[in-house]
Amino acid sequence: MDLSEKLIQLGFSHNQAIVYKALIEIGQCKAQAIIKKTNLHRNIVYEALEVLVEKHLAFKTTKGGVALFQLSDANTLVQDAKSQLTAAQEVAHEINSLRQESTHEIKLYEGVEGLKSHRYKILDDIKKSPEGGELLVLGVHSKANQEPLESFWEKFHHKRAAEHIPARMLFPTDIDYTVQKRNKIPFTKVRLLPQQMKNPSSIDIWKDQVAFMLYDIEPFIIAIKNQTLANSFREYFEMLWGQDTSVITGLEALKKLRYQKLRALKKGDQFSVLWGNYEPGTEKELFPFFKAFHKERVEEGVRLQYLGFEKDRDLLMQEMQYAGDPELKISELKFSDTYNESPMQIEIYPDSVVLFYWAQGEKAVAVDIRRREIRGAMKLYFDALWKQDTQLISGRENVEQLIFRKLDEMKKGDTYYVYGGQYGEKNPEHFFQFFCEYQKKKNKLGIRLQMIGFEDVRKQLLEEVRSGDPKLELSKVRFLDQELLTPSLTIIYPKSALLILWDYDEALAIETTRESARQMLLKHFQSLWKIAKK
Incomplete structure (x- = not known):
């Protein structure tokens, strides 16, 4: 047995044992040295160090404003073990005293028929009780969800619900596929146990009363009638049920968690995603996963609000195309380059918030927070970002892509309005070619244009417009005197407006979806249109 295994026997978690062992080997050091040696995520290392310091197994000093960690005297382990032994002896004494004071009754059930008798007796016991009651189920073996038992569970839980008997159940993560099915049954709530908890039996x-259900070739149930024992297990269940934060590690576990969250939703429900992001190098593995995830989401009719980075637009649109929602009927997507880059992806569900750090293997980490006030605060933050009606876009390529996307947002027969603007002195040939291609696309989509230009560029402007609309069938163009020239180009769309300052690579655009602002710009255009010349 190596040192790590011995430490785990003393009550260390797996990660705490690794960090403790690293401190032995390195000596006094910064947390970064431990992160480098163990290859553990920085959050895991800091969490382990915090526990070791709290238990006086390590101590922290500060030198030059930098935290240094060092092991305490190893005899602290012995003192800690003696304290645990004393506590265990006191608990054993208390349990023995309770046993002497209490009475109990034990019943045994064997086989599938015995299991059915046991479960139906629970319903009878609760129905006969004047104060009613509920059924709590802690853990379940994977064999219990296979036929012929799965058919019985469906029948049993529907009978229980019909009799208005509530049930709460805690299932291990390896059988999460039953959570969605059970949660759809009235008077039923199902949650998942922490990732590290594996329960070979069901309680x-x-x-x-308390019953222990064991599964070998046939089910075997030990039912004990004892109020003290029942109260103890009920308290234990409530402690696990009330846990409002879980840490999940490993990429496969994160994938499973995301599906669990999705499958707990019903048609018409909505969740929100903020800053979809992942560690570089994971794209090949994650892109197929995200596509399959959204395909199931769309098939189940679950709505999405996604607020992400402009650089990810094409990938998200590919995912929506694959998922069967290319027209974004149940998927709302918004993108911007104005958000600060974040390594985390935040997902807000009706009852929880999950912070995902998508990475390869065990480096992937998620924090599942089921605290109502935190979920509410995150939703308010998301909604504030979502409702922002004005954003800044910088860089010529970004502005040009935005202008083309705006064409895609309109439908055949829509009209947009353009006035003002000048290219600047840098590379006018590029802008001429760009707007010729733009006009061709506009005409191909059947979109109408009203434009006000200036007399000194009449020839060039008409040439651009006619490159896509030779007979000006979809385009109306008028001109103002040069004295009224404005430095910005204004484009007014059916649902938004753009103000653009062209300076080649340093181009800048302001986009607003505020309707009052759009209407003001449109009125200004209409007043100029009246005095402009054909």
Whole structure:
């Protein structure tokens, strides 16, 4: 047995043992040295160090404003073990005293028929009780969800629901596929146990009774009637049920968590995603996963609000295309380059918030927060960003892509309005070619244009417009005297407006979806249109 295994026997978690062992080997050091040696995520290392310091197994000093960590005397382990032994002896004494004071009754059930009798007896016990009650189920073996038992569970839970008997169940993560199915049954709530908890048996808790359900070739149930025992297990269940934060590690576990969250939703429900992001190098593995995820989401009719980075627009559109929602009927996407880059992806569900750090293998980490006030605060933050009606776009390529996307947002027969603007002195040939291609696309889509230009560029402007609309069938162009020239180009769309300052690579655009601002710009255009010349 190596040192790490011995440390785990003493009560260390797996990660704490790794960090403790690294401190032995390195000596006094910064946290960064431990992160480098163990290859653990920085959050995991800091969390382990915090626990070791709290238990006085390590101590922290500060030198030049930098935190240094060092092991305490190893005899602290012995003192800690002696304290645990003393506590265990006191608990054992208390349990033995309770046993002497209490009475209990034990029943055994064997086989599938015995299991059915046991579960139906629970319903009878609760129905006969004047104060009613609920069934608590802690853990379940994977064999319990296979036929012929799965058919029985469906029948049993629907009968229970019909009799208005509530049930709460905690399932291990390796059988999460049943959570969605059970949660659809009235008077039923199902949650998942922490990732590290594996329970080979199922424990039923009701009234003054506890039953342990074991699975080998056939089910075997030990039911004990004892109020003290039932209260103890009920308290344990409530502690696990009330845990409002879980840390999940490993890429496969994160994928499973995301599907669990999706499958807990029903048609018409909506969740929000902020800053979709992942570690470089994981694209090949994650892109197929995201496509399959959204395909299931669309098939189940679950709505999405996605607020991400402009650089990810094409990938998201590919995912929506694959998922069967190319027209974004149940997927709302917004993109911007004005957000600060974040390594985390934040997902907001009706009852929780999940912070995903998408990375390869065990480096991937998620924090699942089921605290109502935190979820509410994150939703308010998301909504504030979502409702922002004005954003800044910088860089010529970004502005040009934006202008083309705006054409795609309109439908055949829509009209947009353009006035003002000048290219600047840098590379006018590029802008001429760009707007010729733009006009061709506009005409191909059947979109109408009203434009006000200036007399000194009449020839060039008409040439650009006619490159896509030779007979000006979809385009109306008028001109103003040069004295009224404005430095910005204004484009007014059916649902938004753009103000653009061209300076080649340093181009800048302001986009607004505020309707009052759009209407003001449109009125200004209409007043200029009246005095402009054909």
